[in-house]
Amino acid sequence: MTCKTAIKLTIVLSIVSAALNWYIFFQSNNASPLSSSSHELDYSQTSGILNGSWWSREKQSNDLIGGPITNSTAPSGVHLARPNTTPTTTTDSTPRRSFSATMGADAANSSSSSSLSTTTTTTTTTTTGNNHYNPQEYERLLQETLIPLPDSQVNTTNHIRTFMAGLCNQYQRFLGTVLLAHKNGYGQIIEESVTWKDTFGTDAFVYTSKLWDVVHWNSFYPTLPRFARYDKNIHTDLTIVTNKKHIENDTIYEWNETKYNVSANHDIWKDVTHPPPLGQHPNQGEIQYRQLMKLIDYGKAHTSRPEEYEIYTTILKGALRPHPILQGIIDKTATSLGGTNKNGFMVIHARVEPDMARQQVCTDKKVYFMDNITDMIYRQFPEPPVETVLIVFARSLLERMEENAQGKRRGRNHLDKVNKYNLDSINNLLENGMWGGKVKVIEAGSELVQNDGDPFYRRFSNIAGGIVNFFLAVQSKILVGTEVSTFSTLSMNTRFYREERENYFYRPDGLHSATPPDSNKPHRFVC
DSSP: HHHHHHHHHHHHHHHHHHHHHHEEEHHOOOOOOGGGGGGEEEEETOOOOOOOOOOOOOOOOOOOOSSOGGGGGOOOOOEEEEEEEEOOOOOOOOOOOOOOOOOOOTTTSSOOOEEEEEESOOSSSSEEETTEEEOOOOOOOHHHHTTTOTTTOOOEEEEEEOOOOSHHHHHHHHHHHHHHHTTTTOOEEEGGOOEEEOOTTTEEEEEEHHHHOHHHHTTTTSOOEEEEEETTTTTTTTEEEEEEEEEETTTEEEEEEEEEETTOOOOTSSOOOOOOOOOTTTHHHHHHHHHHHHHHTTOOOHHHHHHHHHHHIIIIIISSSSOOOHHHHHHHHHHHHHHHOOOOOOEEOOOOHHHHHHSSGGGGOOOHHHHHHHHHHHHHHHSSSEEEEEEEHHHHHHHHHHHHHHTTOOOOOOHHHHHHHHHHHHHHHHHOBEEEEEEEEOOHHHHHHHHHHOOHHHHTTTHHHHHHHHHHHHOSSEEEEOTHHHHHHHHHHHHHHHTTOOOEEEETTEEEESSOOOOOOOOOOOO
């Protein structure tokens, strides 16, 4: 080998080595939303901050943490089902017309909120659960409440960041954004600037007013900042970019994005801007939320930050509630799940998807098998405490992994076997029920939304289904979940402020009360 050849080879090897080290580092600190450390498809995702981004860490693994789980590695008294054995192996819906979010007369001079144009005429009144929802009347109230207040009365801001990941990650960031707006003295937020992502579905962004009851939210002003539509005559440094997305048949969803229309040398953060922006750094809202959660955990929030504490508790107590169409699905489902005897229903958040098994965080708090969870429930409740059980889980993730495993020429690995075992266990529960068949078991979420008949929510069923699942968990008689999940934790904390205290975390040694009767603070998420 010549000297030149040796030098070239050395350089090539150095480049390859550097690239490999970078790849390993990136995989260990992956910034992709598909591999965040507490990633939860469809219904939630644990947030984190990595190098100034929203994404969390995940160290990839081909097997369960610590290798195959056996009874010998389990805590005393806890049965771990073997993945090489297989267990023996409906929802109500009422079709509804679509909600037409067309512009009202008050918005004639504005580039405004979403427009859902269809060839279907909306009905005058629709029964949604225990409420009577009149689309035309609600639309009138919505357009009225979105009229912006003048600058002389309130400070307005335009949010420049987007919410990413699963529903509960976005919910936490929304809470942080509201806290950040209050901290900066803003009492009004441009509604088009706050959007929610239909993650793992269409990946499109949806207005707050299409998912949440903004008429109800704005009634809490000035405790909470109100939402207002963009008005070109008031918000002079903003412009609108209109997007369109085909839903089905002749239904088109239109939404507007706010963009700053200023000169190249205009600094929106330093120069006078109408309206000023919110969210200079990607993690500002998240930091606000986490700081408040820490103060609540220390018992200091109500004295050190009383206004922020009031904002947080006001939201969780009910200021943020689903859009009337979604709330109707929730109320109707909750009523049917409670049964004729009105014994109520239990929600089990079965966080047994394979991505959770890969994550090397809070492993001492995880339960990997579905039948371990039900065994704990049977020990806690020897007799059925409810009429129905609703299981919340990411079916698509389990089924996708099972489909991939069937095509492997070298056979299933351990994680594939665990995944199939859990999928079979859940399907067995759905078919045969719990407590010896005395209690029916169902799954809801996206399926309920898809069967409801509204084309908009059927199209964006991931984010809408996550909202339905979350508030069914909030309205349940008993909630069983895991402290390694933001879905479980945030829904239980919501129930805490609504005086619903029958909430349990499953851990390897059994069920533990998440909100004991004598507790004076909610659980703080740390995983």
